[in-house]
Amino acid sequence: MKRRLTIALVAHDQRKADMVDWVIFNSDFLSQHHLVCTGTTGTLVRQALDRRGVNADVECMNSGPMGGDAEIAAMVVRKEVDLAVFLIDDLNAQPHEADIMMLLRQCRVHNIPIACNRYSADLMITSTLWDDDTYVPMPPRYEKFDRDESGL
Numbered sequence: 728m729k730r731r732l733t734i735a736l737v738a739h740d741q742r743k744a745d746m747v748d749w750v751i752f753n754s755d756f757l758s759q760h761h762l763v764c765t766g767t768t769g770t771l772v773r774q775a776l777d778r779r780g781v782n783a784d785v786e787c788m789n790s791g792p793m794g795g796d797a798e799i800a801a802m803v804v805r806k807e808v809d810l811a812v813f814l815i816d817d818l819n820a821q822p823h824e825a826d827i828m829m830l831l832r833q834c835r836v837h838n839i840p841i842a843c844n845r846y847s848a849d850l851m852i853t854s855t856l857w858d859d860d861t862y863v864p865m866p867p868r869y870e871k872f873d874r875d876e877s878g879l
Contacts (some may be wrong), residue, residue, distance in 0.1 A: 728759060732809040735799045736764040736772060736860050737830070738790065739816035743768060744790065747816050749777045749845050756852055757867075758783045765795030796826035800833040811841040812848045838867055 738746035741803045750757060750772050757776075762785045764772055769787035788795040811834050813827075813854045821827055832842040838865065842848035856862045 728756070732760045733802075733807060734760050734762050734852075735802070735808045735813075736762055736768055737796065737799065737811070737812040738768045738814040739791070739819075739821065740767075740803050741816040742814035743771055743797065745845065746753070746812075747771050749812075749848060749870060751775055751779065751812075753849070753852060754779060754783075755779045756863060760784070761870055762786065763788065763808065765799065766790035771776065782845060791821075792823045794826070795818075796823065796830045798832040800826075803830070803833045803839050806837070808839055810851055811839060812851075813843055815843055838868070858867075 734744060736750070746768060754776055758781050762769070762783060764785060764787055766787050766789050769785055772782070773787075774787040776785070786800040799808065799811070803811070811830070813830065815827065832840065833839075840851050842851050871875065
């Protein structure tokens, strides 16, 4: 890949092992990009990569419950994130659910790809569109659908 991406990595406690495993599996790719993570996830990611001798650019925000999700959401709004991988624990309640929903919403509103499982994350990081200079993502359209004008 020619382009250097900023990739946000977030994982709830019960998904951190899965995130670390995914990062190790994709370490060759991820080491070429800037990783921005919530606190504990970032520490674990950095340690896992360091143990394997992978030099990576890992920036840690606060932990999710202490505002890390909100910090990353703000980066999304400022167009400072190209891709987000957010491994959510869907089986347990989170005390900062509002922040989680805010981050997911901002990715959707600002057209930032967000993967919430490993398979979708793998598909997204292997997309050839990242380096296609002719591809321009269509911005989301927030308008009422007019069936008459659509030709349907």
